[in-house]
Amino acid sequence: MDAKVKRPLNELSATEIANKIATGETTCEAVVRDCLARIAARDNVVKAFVNFDPELALAQARAIDRGPRQGPLHGVPIGVKDIIDTADMPTEMGSPIYHGYHPVIDASCIALLRRAGAVILGKTATCEFAGSAPQETTNPHNAAYTPGGSSSGSAAAVADDMVPAALGTQTGGSVLRPASFCGVFGYKPTYNTFNKQGVWPAADSIDTIGWLARSIEDITLLTAVLRMETPASPRKLSAAPRVGLCRTEIWDTALPESKTAVEGAATALAKAGAKLRDIELPQAFAGLHAVARSTVNFYERAACMAFLWDHERDRLSPQMRRYIESGRKITRDDYVAGMRRLDQCRALLPGVFEEFDVLLVPCVPGEAPKGLGATGDPNMQAIWTALHTPSITLPTHRGPNDLPVGIQLVAQRYDDDRLLACSQWIWGRIGTPDMVGARRSS
Amino acid sequence: MDAKVKRPLNELSATEIANKIATGETTCEAVVRDCLARIAARDNVVKAFVNFDPELALAQARAIDRGPRQGPLHGVPIGVKDIIDTADMPTEMGSPIYHGYHPVIDASCIALLRRAGAVILGKTATCEFAGSAPQETTNPHNAAYTPGGSSSGSAAAVADDMVPAALGTQTGGSVLRPASFCGVFGYKPTYNTFNKQGVWPAADSIDTIGWLARSIEDITLLTAVLRMETPASPRKLSAAPRVGLCRTEIWDTALPESKTAVEGAATALAKAGAKLRDIELPQAFAGLHAVARSTVNFYERAACMAFLWDHERDRLSPQMRRYIESGRKITRDDYVAGMRRLDQCRALLPGVFEEFDVLLVPCVPGEAPKGLGATGDPNMQAIWTALHTPSITLPTHRGPNDLPVGIQLVAQRYDDDRLLACSQWIWGRIGTPDMVGARRSS
Numbered sequence A, B: 001m002d003a004k005v006k007r008p009l010n011e012l013s014a015t016e017i018a019n020k021i022a023t024g025e026t027t028c029e030a031v032v033r034d035c036l037a038r039i040a041a042r043d044n045v046v047k048a049f050v051n052f053d054p055e056l057a058l059a060q061a062r063a064i065d066r067g068p069r070q071g072p073l074h075g076v077p078i079g080v081k082d083i084i085d086t087a088d089m090p091t092e093m094g095s096p097i098y099h100g101y102h103p104v105i106d107a108s109c110i111a112l113l114r115r116a117g118a119v120i121l122g123k124t125a126t127c128e129f130a131g132s133a134p135q136e137t138t139n140p141h142n143a144a145y146t147p148g149g150s151s152s153g154s155a156a157a158v159a160d161d162m163v164p165a166a167l168g169t170q171t172g173g174s175v176l177r178p179a180s181f182c183g184v185f186g187y188k189p190t191y192n193t194f195n196k197q198g199v200w201p202a203a204d205s206i207d208t209i210g211w212l213a214r215s216i217e218d219i220t221l222l223t224a225v226l227r228m229e230t231p232a233s234p235r236k237l238s239a240a241p242r243v244g245l246c247r248t249e250i251w252d253t254a255l256p257e258s259k260t261a262v263e264g265a266a267t268a269l270a271k272a273g274a275k276l277r278d279i280e281l282p283q284a285f286a287g288l289h290a291v292a293r294s295t296v297n298f299y300e301r302a303a304c305m306a307f308l309w310d311h312e313r314d315r316l317s318p319q320m321r322r323y324i325e326s327g328r329k330i331t332r333d334d335y336v337a338g339m340r341r342l343d344q345c346r347a348l349l350p351g352v353f354e355e356f357d358v359l360l361v362p363c364v365p366g367e368a369p370k371g372l373g374a375t376g377d378p379n380m381q382a383i384w385t386a387l388h389t390p391s392i393t394l395p396t397h398r399g400p401n402d403l404p405v406g407i408q409l410v411a412q413r414y415d416d417d418r419l420l421a422c423s424q425w426i427w428g429r430i431g432t433p434d435m436v437g438a439r440r441s442s
Helices: A014-022 A028-046 A054-066 A108-115 A152-159 A176-182 A216-226 A256-271 A288-304 A306-311 A318-329 A332-352 A379-387 A416-430 B014-022 B028-046 B054-066 B108-115 B152-159 B176-182 B216-226 B256-271 B288-304 B306-311 B318-329 B332-352 B379-387 B416-430
Strands: A049-051 A077-081 A119-124 A165-170 A185-188 A208-213 A242-245 A275-278 A358-362 A391-398 A404-410 B049-051 B077-081 B119-124 B165-170 B185-188 B208-213 B242-245 B275-278 B358-362 B391-398 B404-410
Touching (some): A014 A028, A014 A216, A028 A077, A028 A152, A049 A152, A054 A119, A108 A119, A108 A216, A108 B288, A108 B306, A119 A152, A152 A165, A152 A208, A165 A176, A176 A185, A176 A208, A176 A404, A208 A216, A216 A391, A256 A275, A256 A358, A256 A404, A256 A416, A288 A306, A288 A318, A288 A379, A288 B108, A306 B108, A332 A379, A358 A379, A358 A416, A391 A416, A404 A416, B014 B028, B028 B077, B028 B119, B028 B152, B054 B119, B077 B152, B108 B216, B152 B165, B152 B176, B152 B208, B176 B185, B176 B391, B176 B404, B185 B379, B216 B391, B216 B416, B242 B256, B256 B275, B256 B358, B256 B404, B288 B306, B288 B318, B332 B379, B358 B379, B358 B416, B379 B404, B391 B416
Parallel strands (some): A077 A119, A242 A358, B077 B119, B242 B358
Antiparallel strands (some): A185 A208, A185 A391, A358 A404, A391 A404, B049 B119, B165 B208, B185 B208, B185 B391, B358 B404
C-alpha cells in the first residue's frame, strides 16, 4: 500500500487540492470529507469553527463535482472569518447581538472565491466584531494558549489541517498575530486590495482582508482570485533580495524568542546571499503603533458602532465598551492629526524602501501568551496595517514552550508581488516544512 | 394675523427648526406635519421619496416631543438616500433586487443623527446602487429635467422644501451635481469624514457621504453631528479668503452658463475683497477625471458587485452591467497605476493650496439636461472626489432655461472647517437667498 495515497486530503495545500481535483485524482467531496473528519476529531478542543454545517459543505462539494470546472479554486475548501457575510450560513460577528443573523448576499470576497470554484467550508471564530474579546478557540499546538485574534478560528483551523486556507481581516494585527501564534503564513495585502463589501468594519481606514494558509504558493493563488486576476506561478526573483533589518522602536517589548527569531533570520539570510543591512525608521514614525491602535482604531470604532452602542450596549463585551468609550473621548482634531501623521509617514516610505525590497521586522513579542482571555499584543503588526503596506508572517521559529514564533516581512505599498516573491525566496532558504501548522504538536 | 407665523415649517432650515423646537415655539410633530403636507402636495410630480411611511414619521416625531431633549438636532426631519441602511424602513438601493429589504441596524450616520434627535423622515430616490441608472425623480424646478444623481431624491426633496436637509453619497459627483441642478448646497467632506458603516459601497476608496441642504449654517450643524462633535457656529474668517480661480483642463466641456457662473463669481468676489488669482493644476492632474471615473470606479464596482453579477445579472440595469463589464476588463496593473496617480496628485495638493484657502472651479457643464433617462456629466465633480478633498457647491447662478447652475469650491484635505467658513463668506457676498431651492420655480 502506497503511503502517499493514505495521506489525508485535509493535509494538502490549496494548490495541491486544486491540481488533484483537476486531474481527476480525487474529488471535492473526498477532500471535504477529510476536512470534516479532521474537524470532527479535533474541533471539540480547537473550537475553530462557529457556523458550520457538514451537510451544506458536502452539498456544495457534490455540486462542484457534478458541475463544469468553475475556475482555479475548483473544489478547494476555504474557512471564512465570521465577520464576513455569507448568504448560505449565518454571520454572527462573534457577538450574541448577531446570533442567527443571515445576510442576504455573499460578501464580495466570498462571491469571488465561489466564482473560482471554492467551497466555503464554514465560518471561523472571530473576536467580537473583529475586536479583542475572544471566543473559545484554543491554540492547536497547546490548548492552554491563545491562538491569537481576532482571526482566531481562521488561524487555528489552518494550523490544525481542518482547511488549507482561511480568510481573516486585520485592523491592528488580526491576521499576522494569530498566524504567528499558530505557526502558519499570514498575509495582509496593501490596503484596499481585496474589496471589503460585506465585511463588518472595525476601523475602515485601515481594515484589510487577508489570508491565512500553509504555503506562500497558496497565498499567491488565493490572492490572484481576490484580485480578479488569472493566477500565475509566484514571481521568481532575478537576484537575491535586499532585506532591511528593522528592529523598530518597540524592539525592547520583544521577548528573547522574538529577538532571536528576527536576528537569527537575518544572520541566516545574509549567509544565504541576501543583501542584508540594518535600517532605522525615520523619526516621524515614532509612536505610530499608538496612533494606529488608540487614535484611529478607537475613534472609527466609536463611529461605526454607534447603533449598537445606543441600542445593544448591554450585549457588548467590556472590552468593546472600553474601545468605544475611548473612541468617544478622542477629539476630531486628534483623529485628524493621527490621519495626517499616517499620511506623512506613507509619504516617507519611498525613502525607507529605496534600497530594500523588504523589511524584516519583529511580528510578535513572542510565543502565544498562556490563557484564553486575551489574544496578545498587536503593536508590532499594527504599524504596518496603518501604513497600508503589505506584510506577511512566515512560521520560522519556536519559543521556549515549543510554540511558534513568526518573523514579519513588509514591502512598499502595492509591491505585494515583490513581497510574495521575496517571501518565497526567504522561506526556501530559512524555512522548515515541519514548522508549518500544528501537525507536529497535535 | 402675523405673516411670519403662517410660514410653513417645512420651509425652515434645520437650524431654525431645532431652535424653534428648543424654545417651545413649535413641536417636532408640527414640523413633520408640514413636511408631510408638502410631500403629499408635490411628490406625485417630484418623486423624491421612495420608502416613506407618514405614520412612522409622525410616530417618531411624537416620541421626540414626548421625550427629553436628545441633542442638537432635536426634532429635525432628515431625508436619507436609499442606499443607507435604516432599521425601521426598507433600504432598496434603487434596485428591484433589494425590493423590501430590511436592514437589521441603522447605518452609523443614521444612528448618530437619531442620537442627536433627528427624525428620519423617509428614504430618498437613488440611482441603482448609487450608479447611473435613475429612478423617476424629476427636477423640482421643471419636471422635464433631470434632478441629477445618484442622490437624486435627496437633492429634489431639499430643493422642494420637503425636508430641510438630506444625506447623499458621492463617488463621482453624486452629491454636488444634483445639488447644482436642483439649486441647493451640496457638501462632500474630506474622504472618510463620515463613517460609512451601513452604506452600500460603489467604489469604496472614493465613496464619500455628504449633505444636501438649503444653508451653509445647516451643513455646518449637521456635519458636527456626524463628526461626533458639539456643534459650534460656523467659523468666521479673520480676513478675506484667498481664492484660486481654477478652470481645470475640462473647462472647454463647460457650457456658457457654467463659464459665466464661475467667471462671474470670480469677478464679484474680487470686487468684494477676496484675494483672487488664477491657478493651473500641475501637469500630473491631467486626465484625472478619467482615472477616477473609469479606472478606479469601474474596477472597484466590478469587485463589490461580484455576487449580484453572478446571481442577479438580469435584474441589473444595462448601465450597471456596462460598468461591471468595463471594470472586469481593467487589469490590476491599470487599477494600481490609477491609485498611484491619485496618491501622487494628493501629494501635490500642499503646493496647489499653498497660496489659497479654496479653489473656485466649475461644478457642472451647465444646467440640468432635459429628460429623465440620465443624470448628467460627473467629470467636474469627480476629480475632487477622487483626490479626497472637501468640496461644496453654492446655488449662485441660473442658466438659459432658468434652471440652477452652481459653482464649486474646493479646499485641501481635512480643511473642511476652512472650506465651510470661506463658503459662508463667499455666499454672504455673492449669494441670493431666493436662488436657493425651487420655491421660486414651483
